[in-house]
Amino acid sequence: MTQHRLIAMSGRDPHEENRVSTPLELLFDLTFVVAVGIAASQFAHYLAEGHFATALGGFAFAMFGIIWAWINYTWFASAYDTDDWKFRLLTMVQMVGVVILALGLDDIFKSIDGGQVLDNRVAVSGYVVMRLALLSQWARAAREDPARRKTIRAYIITLLVAQAIWIGLIFLDLPIGETFAAMTVPFAIEMAGPFLAESKGEGTPWHGHHIAERYGLFVIIALGEGVVGTVASLSAMVAEQGWSVDAALVAGAGIGLTFGMWWSYFLMPSGTVLHQDRSRSFFWGYVHMVLFAAIAGTGAGLHAAGYYIENKSHIGPVATLLSVAVPVGLFIVSKFVIYAHLSRSSVFTHGAYIALALAIIALAVGLAALGVPMAYALVVLMLAPVMVVVRYETSGHNTMAEDLARLKQRSLH
Numbered sequence: 030m031t032q033h034r035l036i037a038m039s040g041r042d043p044h045e046e047n048r049v050s051t052p053l054e055l056l057f058d059l060t061f062v063v064a065v066g067i068a069a070s071q072f073a074h075y076l077a078e079g080h081f082a083t084a085l086g087g088f089a090f091a092m093f094g095i096i097w098a099w100i101n102y103t104w105f106a107s108a109y110d111t112d113d114w115k116f117r118l119l120t121m122v123q124m125v126g127v128v129i130l131a132l133g134l135d136d137i138f139k140s141i142d143g144g145q146v147l148d149n150r151v152a153v154s155g156y157v158v159m160r161l162a163l164l165s166q167w168a169r170a171a172r173e174d175p176a177r178r179k180t181i182r183a184y185i186i187t188l189l190v191a192q193a194i195w196i197g198l199i200f201l202d203l204p205i206g207e208t209f210a211a212m213t214v215p216f217a218i219e220m221a222g223p224f225l226a227e228s229k230g231e232g233t234p235w236h237g238h239h240i241a242e243r244y245g246l247f248v249i250i251a252l253g254e255g256v257v258g259t260v261a262s263l264s265a266m267v268a269e270q271g272w273s274v275d276a277a278l279v280a281g282a283g284i285g286l287t288f289g290m291w292w293s294y295f296l297m298p299s300g301t302v303l304h305q306d307r308s309r310s311f312f313w314g315y316v317h318m319v320l321f322a323a324i325a326g327t328g329a330g331l332h333a334a335g336y337y338i339e340n341k342s343h344i345g346p347v348a349t350l351l352s353v354a355v356p357v358g359l360f361i362v363s364k365f366v367i368y369a370h371l372s373r374s375s376v377f378t379h380g381a382y383i384a385l386a387l388a389i390i391a392l393a394v395g396l397a398a399l400g401v402p403m404a405y406a407l408v409v410l411m412l413a414p415v416m417v418v419v420r421y422e423t424s425g426h427n428t429m430a431e432d433l434a435r436l437k438q439r440s441l442h
Contacts (some may be wrong), residue, residue: 043237053117054106056124060124069257073333086209094130096247098127126159132151146208153195183225227311251321251324255327256287262335263280279338279404282407290360293421296418296425305436320359323363337349347398349403361387365379365382
């Protein structure tokens with residue numbers, strides 16, 4: 030229900046029951062569907078052209094900007110969402126900023142490919158719009174939540190400093206290599222900002238289960254690129270050869286890969302652990318940036334496979350298969366790293382399963398090198414996340430139950 034008056038931004042109850050994503054948060058996410066789609070499409074295009082440096086550099090820059098903007102809003106909303114008219118209007122302004130950012134992604138990829146000066150003017154302009162709205166939200170929280178004012182001021186300062194440096198880099202006109210080197214400074218400030226802020230005074234009252242659900246929704250946004258990539262590959266094959274067994278295999282492999290990654294991710298008990306121990310949140314949240322990018326990159330790789338099948342690619346079968354295999358491997362490794370962190374275990378505990386998944390991925394690449402049709406290599410690749418799911422459903426669920434019981438017992442002491 031719309032709030033007809035302003036509600037004091039004193040912080041949401043971090044133990045609120047049945048806390049779920051609001052319709053406003055879901056609407057906000059739609060702008061990121063577009064942004065991730067554009068970044069993945071550009072990534073696939075330059076991969077197929079064989080411009081690997083452009084593809085990787087542009088995609089890394091784009092996904093960092095997209096994911097970090099989403100995280101900034103999401104954690105703030107988890108702590109201070111009042112859902113009144115002022116909060117809604119400022120969220121709309123942030124949505125406008127995301128759209129501007131998305132419109133600037135093409136310029137970023139083109140300028141990297143040109144090899145001269147990075148053209149991120151439009152993208153940074155979008156960030157300025159988002160940051161002005163977010164800073165207004167933080168300023169309101171500082172006024173209305175005096176108990177956490179010290180923490181909130183730290184957020185405001187780091188956001189202002191980082192944004193000022195991003196803007197300043199636009200006017201320096203440095204060569205691309207030097208620009209990326211200089212970007213390490215605002216990047217470090219961005220990453221350190223929340224940690225420094227939350228260490229001052231009383232931390233912001235974010236909700237563990239709500240944050241976990243919101244991250245799960247961004248996983249679904251990124252997985253949407255897997256569906257798009259599958260359709261691109263399938264339509265290319267059908268246009269080239271008509272409906273065939275290979276076409277059916279591409280459809281099954283693409284959707285199976287996407288579905289396997291979805292199933293594998295949502296096995297993690299993130300909400301339960303974060304609710305019990307919020308100290309797990311920083312590493313958990315940051316490694317998710319790699320995981321999100323890996324999922325979107327998998328969809329882009331499937332799209333690049335479509336270019337290859339359609340004979341519109343300038344790269345060979347091995348490079349094409351690697352464009353899917355590398356992000357799948359990165360997804361699996363980052364997922365196990367996150368789970369190891371949540372469960373307070375060593376990632377080496379899961380080494381056998383990681384090694385098996387990577388062996389399956391290597392087998393798929395090897396088949397492509399031997400001239401096996403792309404459709405069959407993709408089917409083998411699909412088995413990597415499927416193996417993780419099978420392992421959980423057969424015996425892994427017992428291990429997870431033991432981990433959760435151990436963590437619950439630890440939290441009681």
